[in-house]
Amino acid sequence: MERYKLAAAARHQSQFKSLEFKQLVNQLIEHEHRVRACYHMYLDVEGKTLAWIMAIDGLFLLDFLHNYHIHMKENSVSSSATTAHLVDSTGRKLAHGTVLGDIMMVENQIPIFLLREIVSIQCSLPDVEDNLLPSMLMGFCKSLSPIKLIKEDLPSSQVAEHAHLLDLLYHLIVPKMNCSEDNPVNGFGKLGSSSFDTTEPSFDSSKSYQVFDKLWNLLCSLHVGLISTITKPIQNLLGVSSKIISNVPGVSILMSKKKEDIKPEEEVSSDVKKTPKVEEIMIPSVSMLRFAGVEFCPTTGGISTVQFDACAKKFYLPIITLNVNSEVVMRNLVAYESSLTSESLVFTRYTELMNGIIDTVEDAKLLRENKIIVNSLKSDADVAELFNGMSKSVRLTNVPYIDKAIEDVNKCFNNTRQIRMYRRMKNFVYGSWRILTIIAVVLLMLLMVLQSFCSVYSCPRMVHTFSSSTSGSG
Incomplete structure (x- = not known):
């Protein structure tokens, strides 16, 4: 050079x-x-x-x-x-x-x-x-x-x-921000504060699961003869049944997601103590928002045109042109913005918003088809990789109009009938799959005891007599 x-x-x-x-x-x-x-x-x-x-x-x-x-x-x-x-x-x-x-x-x-x-x-x-x-x-x-x-x-x-x-x-x-906009009252400037995956207030499956898990571990740790004779066979059957259930298509994905979502308090606290990790903006992806009925519309303006119309369920985003030089330009703009004294990292917040709604190639394809992304790269996969590889904010920031759009999108998404039904079904499946497994194991053991009892005593005669009387009355 x-x-x-x-x-x-x-x-x-x-x-x-x-x-x-x-x-x-x-x-x-x-x-x-x-x-x-x-x-x-x-x-x-x-x-x-x-x-x-x-x-x-x-x-x-x-x-x-x-x-x-x-x-x-x-x-x-x-x-x-x-x-x-x-x-x-x-x-x-x-x-x-x-x-x-x-x-x-x-x-x-x-x-x-x-x-x-x-x-x-x-x-x-x-x-x-x-x-x-x-x-x-x-x-x-x-x-x-x-x-x-x-x-x-x-x-x-x-x-x-x-x-x-x-x-x-x-x-x-980047548009100039007013001094009054740097400190919004609603506090949605913090990353991850506006989560779309909230549970119903009447039932918290994760807490009930943790309580049951602690009680079960406590019973298993007691080395008492009668309790050990009950808990050890159940543990063995649970291991076998969980392996069988995990091999069922679709169920393995649900179980893996649940294990990632629910962590012991000690593990979560230890992760927080290690590094102050800045999380991704909690907002549904483009494909999930489209499933909920949200329409994406391009605007002819800049970053300040980001907004969400809750009544019409339309998400307005500025047109962005991506080519071979876009990644270098965007990364250096984010790096330069982090060195400024302003509290509002507007461009960084915009890239985090795009990173939040673009998770897969399908998300990038939908934005391209809606003319929000003008893609001059090789494929939609390059667009998804570009935004998913962008650096997160080095500090918390407040951008009122972007945070307001994120808040409105999450509210609309949470109040959608399809999403509420999906969440309730997810809570039921995630929260009760282990309890239902134990109930099935207990019933199986009872049937085995009944079979052993009937093999010694006259249970076959009783069943035969009951079936004969039933056929005669008919």
Whole structure:
């Protein structure tokens, strides 16, 4: 990459005959302290070395943006058009996605004021400084953004106020939050607070299961002769019966889910003590919401258009365009947002919402068919993998309109007749399968005792007499 940077810097510098590269470096040294203040870590290089690095990287970025701007004006922006001049020693073209990935990384950002200084040093024309660079930056952000920008005609003076390219893209995508919205009263900003898998208040199957399990373990631990003669055969039969039941199609899935849902209190507390894990947003998937009658509708706006209409059962989501560069852009936007002082991680919350509703390939396919996702990737599986692989929030956040939509979706989902019937059936099956197994084992033992008793005494005669009298009366 260093060779490409040097070649691009030399090519871009050759366009301006009035200034040599050493003169450009000497003038950038005057901004050394301002450049160092833009980075959180101390740059352990000398001032002249830093000026050389900034000059080469700045010229390379300006050359890339300039080519991108020209091809965009000609309506021919493609993955190879802007990097056709970048080749390696064997003559192969440099991957366009690799260059974009390096440019959009948080740690590779170059201050915009430094780009303006380079342009102003090279060109004495004021219109070039005031119009060309902002238009190149705005055009690049517009073509790279996965979601529609809030403002597509931002004034040049406001473009220059942003810290770097990634900061400009972030503020063009994410709407500003009011101070009163940072601390909502309902408290739905916490991850996992609005769960859709709630149980009925009249019956808690997990608690009854835990009480029964503790009583049964207590009886099994008592080494008393009479109790041991009863509990040991039941334990053996339970082991055999559970293996038989687990092999039945469908039942094994239910049993595995139940074992994951119900954990002893000691195990849960130990998991919490180990690491403060941030959970995924508790919201039904797209396929489950569709089963409940929810319709997904695309909006032409940005992230602020996320909402749910409970009366019409319509979930409004912004259109998102996904291509080979989207994952790099989204990951770096999430990483940059986590470093800001704002309490509302809006973009992170949006990615967590998409991660919550997209669980499988079918979910991604449904959103694509509803024109919410414009997929330029290979398949819907890549879309599901992209959102499921996104990093969770590093801290709790409050985004009122997104949290309100999640709350309304969960309420609508919980009050659906199909879901309530499914939940009651699930509670009955999950909560009573072991009790029903023990009852069946006890009945089986009683029948075995009855069979042994009847083999010794005159039970066959009694049964024969009863059947004969019944046939005679008929």
